[in-house]
Amino acid sequence: MERINITIIGAGVVGLAVGYELSKKYRDIFIIEKNFSFGQETSSRNSEVIHSGIYYPQDSLKAKTCREGKILLYDFCLKYNIPHKKIGKFIVANSSEEESGLYQLFQQGLNNGVEDLRLIANNEIKNLEPNIRAKLAIYSGSTGIIDTHSLMKNLSEQFNMQGGNIVYNIELVSIEKKGEDFILRVRNGRGEEFNFLSRIVVNSAGLNSDKIAEMAGIIRDEYKLKYCKGDYFRVHNNKARFINRLIYPVPKKERAGLGIHATLDLGGGLRLGPDDEYVDRIGYNVDESKKKIFYESVREFLPFIEQEDLSPDISGIRPRLQGPREDFRDFIINDEFDFGLPGLINLIGIESPGLTACLCIARIVREMVRKYF
Numbered sequence: 001m002e003r004i005n006i007t008i009i010g011a012g013v014v015g016l017a018v019g020y021e022l023s024k025k026y027r028d029i030f031i032i033e034k035n036f037s038f039g040q041e042t043s044s045r046n047s048e049v050i051h052s053g054i055y056y057p058q059d060s061l062k063a064k065t066c067r068e069g070k071i072l073l074y075d076f077c078l079k080y081n082i083p084h085k086k087i088g089k090f091i092v093a094n095s096s097e098e099e100s101g102l103y104q105l106f107q108q109g110l111n112n113g114v115e116d117l118r119l120i121a122n123n124e125i126k127n128l129e130p131n132i133r134a135k136l137a138i139y140s141g142s143t144g145i146i147d148t149h150s151l152m153k154n155l156s157e158q159f160n161m162q163g164g165n166i167v168y169n170i171e172l173v174s175i176e177k178k179g180e181d182f183i184l185r186v187r188n189g190r191g192e193e194f195n196f197l198s199r200i201v202v203n204s205a206g207l208n209s210d211k212i213a214e215m216a217g218i219i220r221d222e223y224k225l226k227y228c229k230g231d232y233f234r235v236h237n238n239k240a241r242f243i244n245r246l247i248y249p250v251p252k253k254e255r256a257g258l259g260i261h262a263t264l265d266l267g268g269g270l271r272l273g274p275d276d277e278y279v280d281r282i283g284y285n286v287d288e289s290k291k292k293i294f295y296e297s298v299r300e301f302l303p304f305i306e307q308e309d310l311s312p313d314i315s316g317i318r319p320r321l322q323g324p325r326e327d328f329r330d331f332i333i334n335d336e337f338d339f340g341l342p343g344l345i346n347l348i349g350i351e352s353p354g355l356t357a358c359l360c361i362a363r364i365v366r367e368m369v370r371k372y373f
Contacts (some may be wrong), residue, residue, distance in 0.1 A: 001183075001195055001196060001197055002196045002197065003181065003196065003197040003198070003199075004028045004029070004030055004196065004197070004198050004199075005026055005027065005028040005029060005198070005199050005200065005373070006022060006026060006028070006029040006030070006198065006199065006200040006201075006202065006369065007029075007030050007031075007032060007182075007184060007198040007200070007201050007202070008022075008029070008030070008031040008032070008201075008202040008204055009031075009032055009172055009201065009202065009203050009204060009205045009212055010031070010032075010033060010203075010204040010205040010206055010208075010209075011031050011032075011033035011035075011037075011038040011039065011152075011156070011166055011168070012038070012039055012041065012042060012043035012152075012204065012206050013039060013043040013148065013151065013152050013155070013354070013355055013358045014043075014204050014206075014347060014350050014354055014358045014361055014362070015031055015033075015202070015204035015205075016031070016038060016039075016152055016155035016156055016159060016358075017155055017358035017359050017361065017362040018202055018204060018347075018361070018362045018365050018366075019031050019155070019156075019159040019164050019166075020155045020158050020159045020162070020164075020362065021359070021362035021363060021365070021366050022164075022362075022365070022366060022369060023158075023159050023162035023163055023164040024162060025366075026369070026373060027163050029159075029163070029164045029165070030164070030165045030166075030167060030198075031159070031164065031165070031166045031167070032166075032167050032170040032172065032186060033166065033167070033168050033169075033170065034169070034170065034171040034172075035168065035169070036168050036169055037168060038152050038153075038156055038166070039148065039149065039152045041206055041207055041282075041317070042206050042207060042316060042317060042318065042319060042351070042354075043148060043152060043206075043355070044148060044149065044152075045284070045314055045315065045316025045317070046148070046274075046316050046352070046355060047232075047261075047263045047273070047274070048145050048146055048147070048148050048263070048265065048355070049089075049143065049144070049145055049146075049246065049263060049355075049356075050070055050073055050074070050084065050086075050142075050143060050144040050145065050146055050355075050356050051066050051070065051143060051352070051353040051356045052066070052067075052070060052089070052109070052114045052116070052117075052140045052142045052143050053066040053067035053070065053109070053112050053113070053114045053353070053356075054091075054105060054108065054109035054112065054114055054117070054138070054140060055105070055108075055251065055258065055353075056112065056328075056353075057108075057328055057330075058108065058111045058112055060328070060330045061330045061331040061333060062330055062331055062353060062357070063112045064360070065331065065353070065356075065357035065360040065361055065364070066353040066356050066357050066360075067112060067113050067114065068357075068360045069353070069356050069357035069358060069359055069360035069361070070142060070356050072359035072360055072363075073146070073151075073356060073358070073359055074086070074144070076151075076359060077146065077151070080154050080158075082146065082147060082150050082151050082154055083146070083147040083150055083266050084144055084145065084146040084147065084266075085144055085145055085266060086141070086142065086143075086144040087143070087144055087145060087244065087245050087246065087264065088139060088140060088141045088142075088143055088144075088245045088246070089139070089140045089143035089245055089246040089247070089248060090125070090128075090129060090132070090134065090137045090138070090139055090140075090245055090246070090247050090248065091105065091137060091138040091140070091248045091249070091250060092125075092132065092133075092134035092136070092137045092247060092248070092249060092250070092301045093134065093135060093136045093137065093250050094133060094134060094135055094300055094301060098249075098250045099135065099136050101250040101251070102119075102136055102137070102138060102250050103119075105138060105250065105251070106119055106138050109138070109140075114140070114142070116140065116141040116142050117138055117139070117140055118138070118139045118141075119136065119137070119138060119139075120136070120137050120138075120139050121135075121136060122134065122135050122136070125137050128244070128245075129243060129244060129245065129247070131242040131243060131302075131303075131304050132243060132247055132301055132302060132303075133300065133301050133302075133303050134301055143246060145246070145263065145264060145265060145266060146266075146355075147266055148355065169188060169189035170186050170187070170188055170189075171186060171187050172184060172185070172186055172205075172212060172215070173185040173186055173187050173193060174215060175201065175212070175215050175216045175344075176216075177216075177217075177340070177341055177344075178197070180199065180343070181197040181198060181199055181343075182197065182198050182199075182201050182216075182343065182344065183195055183196075183197060184196055184197075184198055184201065199343060199372060200343045200344075200345070200369055200372055201216075201343065201344050201345070202345045202347065202365060203216075203344065203345065203346045203347060203348070204347045204350070206319050206350065207225065207227070207282060207317055207319045209225065209319065209346065209347060209348045209349075209350070210223045210224055210225045210319075210348055212346075213336075213346050213348060216336075216341060216344055217339070217341070218336060218339050218341070218346070222321070222332075223321075223332065223346070223348050224321075225319045225320065225321060225348070225349065226278055226320045226321070226322070226323045227278065227279050227280070227281070227282060227317050227318070227319070227320070228257070228276050228277070228278050228279075228317065228318040228320045228351075229276075229277045229278070229279045229283075229315060229316070229317050229318075230257065230273060230274025230275055230276055230277070230315060230316050230317075230318065231273055231274060231275055231277075231286045231287060231290060231312070231313075231314075231315045232271045232272065232273030232274055232286070232313040232314050232315065232316075233271060233272045233273060233286075233290075233291060233294050233310040233311060233312060233313055234269065234270075234271045234310070234311050234312070234313040235262075235269075235270040235271060235272060235305065235309050235310060236309040236310075236311075237268075237269065237270075239270060239304060239305065239309055240264065240268055240269055240270035241268075242270075242304050243262060243264065243270070243302075245264075246261065246262065246263050246264065247261060247262040247301065247302065248261040248262075249261065249297075249298075249301060257274060257275070257276040257318075258352075259297070260272055260273055260274070260275055260294055260297040260298055261273075261298075262298065262302060271313050272294050272297075272298055272305075272310065273294070273313070274315070274316065275290065275293070275294070275297075276318075278323065278324050279317070282317055284314070284315045284316070284317075285315065286312035286313065286314070286315050287312075288312050291307060291310050291312075292307060294310060295307040295310060318351040318352065319348075319349060319350065319351055320349065320351055321348070321349035329349060330349075331347070331348075331349055331350055331354075331357075331361070332346060332347070332348040332349050333345070333346075333347055333361065333364055333365070334346045335368045342372075343372055345365055345368050345369070347361065347365070
């Protein structure tokens with residue numbers, strides 16, 4: 001039976017980043033991916049935003065990996081000419097309740113070490129973004145946008161150049177611990193199955209990461225993912241020039257996401273989203289009947305938007321650990337030696353800010369792998 005050093009399950013942006021980081025030092029690394037190419041699920045269906053680290057509880061993995069990952073990601077983009085733009089973001093408030101939430105969010109950002117935040121009032125807002133409506137705003141200068149496809153393409157190329165291998169159309173069927181190794185059984189696109197041994201297994205399977213953990217014998221309610229769907233609507237092109245930065249509302253405690261916001265892309269387009277809707281199965285149809293809800297969600301702070309400006313765009317699914325109205329849940333980044341499975345490194349619940357955090361998460365995994373070689 002063939003034996004390799006490291007197997008990474010999943011070629012999303014986090015799996016590719018882990019492969020890139022580990023292949024700097026180790027050989028005999030494979031990424032296996034059930035789809036025909038990289039980034040076909042969560043990694044290619046998001047706002048493509050480089051976050052600053054405002055939203056997450058102090059000392060959480062999300063806060064740490066976002067703050068540190070942002071720096072690593074900008075440096076990587078400059079080094080390898082990945083299209084990106086540090087355009088900044090406004091989080092806006094128009095009521096006393098929203099202002100109270102904004103102050104709390106501002107303090108949380110400072111506690112998280114986000115040093116470039118500023119509170120700005122109506123007059124300065126009007127000077128910087130004359131077409132939005134806001135009484136008070138947080139300005140986050142380090143927030144940006146990125147071409148995620150170019151990032152993943154470059155990570156995969158760097159991984160290959162460093163001796164790594166990506167195999168597509170390969171699905172994991174079973175995983176079993178045998179001595180120091182794991183026996184992995186996989187199925188190819190022709191339905192053929194075969195086994196191989198791997199010393200280390202990194203579970204970066206995104207929407208299926210909880211199922212992979214369960215396949216290995218770890219059955220924990222804390223690892224069970226909930227699918228949270230987010231739709232986007234495209235704004236008519238002639239309105240894209242009305243804003244210069246990303247515009248976000250103050251998050252509402254009863255909602256699962258950050259609120260429907262306005263994001264610019266590197267092509268000069270503008271879209272609204274995502275919303276948040278918990279679903280039982282994966283599907284990417286955009287519900288056109290939501291157009292009115294999207295319009296009503298943003299008209300208070302984006303008064304130039306009309307309902308007829310909107311058309312369905314993309315949707316994505318977040319691999320979320322907390323369910324509706326449940327408290328914050330952090331990333332799971334665990335070497336499962338406590339379960340008698342040393343060398344199985346689970347990455348579960350890697351939703352936003354996973355894109356921003358990908359290179360930092362990869363370094364955490366690298367430190368976990370070091371003790372085995």
